[in-house]
Amino acid sequence: MTDELELLRDADPVSAETGPWRDRPLDARAELLLRRLGLQRRRRTVRLRLLAIEAVAAAAVLALALTVPGGGAPAATAADLVAAPRPLVAHASRADVPLAEIARRARAAAKETPGKSVMGSHVQSWSMGMEPGKDTVTTPVESLTRWNADGSGSRLEVATDPRYPGRPVIDDSTPPRTVHDGKVLRRENYPKGTYGANQDYFEAPPTGVAELRSYLAAWLPGADKDPASLLSAVQSFQSVWTLGPRQIADIATLLSRVEGMRPAGRVTDRLGREGQGFRLSAESGGRYLVVLDPDDGRLLDLELTATRAEPEYRLKAGDVLFYTAWRG
Incomplete structure (x- = not known):
């Protein structure tokens, strides 16, 4: 404060x-x-x-x-536990679905089943530790945030075993519990009336593409003009909210209008799901890979890779800088 x-x-x-x-x-x-x-x-x-x-x-x-127990599995080495993830690989084919078509499908699905966005999220993420002269020492983290009608809530963050990046370590039960040898990093409970007021994007998102763009820009200035800022805002926004069909359609439509977004091909994302990939090169450096469900437009995975080497940080071109994969 x-x-x-x-x-x-x-x-x-x-x-x-x-x-x-x-x-x-x-x-x-x-x-x-x-x-x-x-x-x-x-x-x-x-x-x-x-x-x-x-x-x-x-x-x-x-x-x-x-x-991490034996159980017949090979013992985890230090290299296993701190290794940076490899970038996702996209494969172009004639079956690829254009981004405009994905947005159209998302809007059609929203008309059939409007639904509502729910505050809370279930996310797996990883980010590179950027410290001069040191190797990356980070692990993937799975987080589950839930909010109740009375404004109370909870957050659970668990480190995952990097050898099994797609395997869940949090069971979304009541209350949530860890599975598959996850190591709890953070467990918090919020009292009644909190309603997520201590985090960004705590206000309910609007419906409508223009309205949602303005909403995102209110929290991250520039999201209404700069494509990279828009992706950053969407990443943060969807780490707070699990989107309903209307907001899913609005996000897909926003992305379909981003200048410079190019098709990459089919991608198997971090959680083993088949999606359609699209790439965007940021002016400040780095290349984004956006993975969408081609049927309903849901954002499955967002990844940023380096486009140039940074010897000071032992960073090579093509290294993953961060990724976020949404389970909700």
């Missing part, structure tokens, strides 16, 4: 000398300062998350090495 207050004081979008501000819109300077404030907060949040991942990863590696 102290850090957030310091950011607000530094930004000071409306100072005491500007007079009453309630009856008029913010001027250009105030808007710019507020936009910068949002970006500073997100950068700080992302950095803290990366530090947290790096901190628990080393412990998780050791814990996995100690807890």
Whole structure:
């Protein structure tokens, strides 16, 4: 809280000398300062998350090495537990479904079964630990977040065995429990009335493509203009919400309108599901692979790989920087 207050004081979008501000819109300077404030907060949040991942990863590696049983399976080595995942491989064929057609199918499915988005998610993710002069030391993490009607909720994060990347380690029961030798990294319970107010995208998403784009841009400025920012916003958004058919269709339609999104071919994603892949090269470097269910438009997997080497971080072109796979 102290850090957030310091950011607000530094930004000071409306100072005491500007007079009453309630009856008029913010001027250009105030808007710019507020936009910068949002970006500073997100950068700080992302950095803290990366530090947290790096901190628990080393412990998780050791814990996995100690807890993965024999059971006839080969013993886990340090290399097994810290190895970076290989990028997904797409295979183009005549059976590929264009992104525009996937979006059309998603809209048709939403008309037949509108449904609603539900706050909470079931996600498997991995990100590279970027520290100069050190090798990657991270493990895949599966997380399950659930919210109840009274605003109470829970979050469970479990390190997975990298030798079996698609195998679930959380059983979505009541209450959720770990399976397949998962090592618990974080378990939290939230009291009544919380309703996810301590996280981004806590407000219910709108329906409609333009409305959803504005909603995403409100949390991540630039998501309404920059394709890479849009993908980043979608990734964060779907880590908070399990989407209903209408929002699935809106996301698929948004992606179908992204300039530079190119078909990649059929892909077997991180969880063993068949999907249709599309690639996007970011101006700042890196190449995204977006994997969609060709039948209903659901986002299955999002992956970012490096397009150039970064010797300082022992990063090679083609290395995976992060991926997120949605189970919900």
